[in-house]
Amino acid sequence: TANIILVVAENMLGDKKVTVVFVLGGPGSGKGTQCSNIVEHFGFTHLSAGDLLRAEIKSGSENGTMIENMIKEGKIVPSEVTIKLLQQAMIKNENDKFLIDGFPRNEENRAAFENVTKISPAFVLFFNCSEEEMERRLLGRNEGRVDDNIETIRKRFKVFVESSLPVIEYYDAKDKVKKIDAAKPIPEVFEDVKAIFAPYAKAT
Numbered sequence: 001t002a003n004i005i006l007v008v009a010e011n012m013l014g015d016k017k018v019t020v021v022f023v024l025g026g027p028g029s030g031k032g033t034q035c036s037n038i039v040e041h042f043g044f045t046h047l048s049a050g051d052l053l054r055a056e057i058k059s060g061s062e063n064g065t066m067i068e069n070m071i072k073e074g075k076i077v078p079s080e081v082t083i084k085l086l087q088q089a090m091i092k093n094e095n096d097k098f099l100i101d102g103f104p105r106n107e108e109n110r111a112a113f114e115n116v117t118k119i120s121p122a123f124v125l126f127f128n129c130s131e132e133e134m135e136r137r138l139l140g141r142n143e144g145r146v147d148d149n150i151e152t153i154r155k156r157f158k159v160f161v162e163s164s165l166p167v168i169e170y171y172d173a174k175d176k177v178k179k180i181d182a183a184k185p186i187p188e189v190f191e192d193v194k195a196i197f198a199p200y201a202k203a204t
């Protein structure tokens with residue numbers, strides 16, 4: 001009789017092995033700002049779930065109106081839509097190191113991503129900041145986002161506490177969360193981020 005050993009390769013995307021870091025934190029905690037710094041210093045590719053959804057609206061996709069309405073209400077778009085966008089973006093990029101910013105936002109996002117892609121994050125970078133400070137930043141952002149108004153900001157905070165924090169707790173129980181004090185000025189936050197990414201430094 002033959003013995004069959006089945007090896008299930010994890011974190012494979014087609015024929016490339018990928019490193020994924022989930023970047024989480026409340027609205028306005030500074031995820032996008034710090035991701036730009038990480039891209040520059042550590043050679044990751046930044047994929048913001050929110051940016052991908054906003055690009056999908058602009059592209060005139062059949063899901064555009066649904067996504068726009070969800071974003072205006074601060075609600076989480078169904079996982080299948082967001083995961084497809086993330087998968088497509090990772091496949092068409094030659095890099096093998098990705099920062100996935102603003103995802104997973106709820107338990108449905110988390111479980112579906114794991115089931116569909118079989119990818120688990122190397123770690124979760126969590127930007128911790130008070131609502132008071134995040135509100136100040138969002139109201140001062142001036143990027144013309146339809147959800148940067150006080151009414152939607154309050155809804156986004158509620159969704160963060162009720163749906164996104166449990167995801168962070170899930171990964172914390174697995175010792176995968178690296179928590180950053182995001183209330184400090186941008187350069188100081190990046191000093192703390194740098195210490196975490198040191199093992200991923202680009203060879204010079």
Ligand SMILES: Nc1ncnc2c1ncn2[C@@H]1O[C@H](COP(=O)(O)OP(=O)(O)OP(=O)(O)O)[C@@H](O)[C@H]1O
Pocket residue numbers: 025026027028029030031032033034050102137138140141182183184185186189
């Ligand atoms: N540490 C900081 N101190 C002060 N302002 C900051 C800091 N980090 C980011 N900002 C500013 O706060 C605003 C929000 O930052 P950013 O867009 O990076 O947040 P985000 O977490 O990606 O938000 P969102 O979840 O809404 O996409 C921006 O105007 C940015 O310049």
Ligand SMILES: Nc1ccn([C@@H]2O[C@H](COP(=O)(O)O)[C@@H](O)[C@H]2O)c(=O)n1
Pocket residue numbers: 027048049050051053070071072073074075076077078082101102103104105109147156
């Ligand atoms: N996994 C996600 C991420 C985002 N959204 C929607 O986009 C909005 C903006 O996201 P940012 O990360 O850019 O702040 C967010 O409030 C959601 O409406 C989503 O549905 N699922």
Ligand SMILES: [Mg+2]
Pocket residue numbers: 031032048050102
């Ligand atoms: Mg952002």
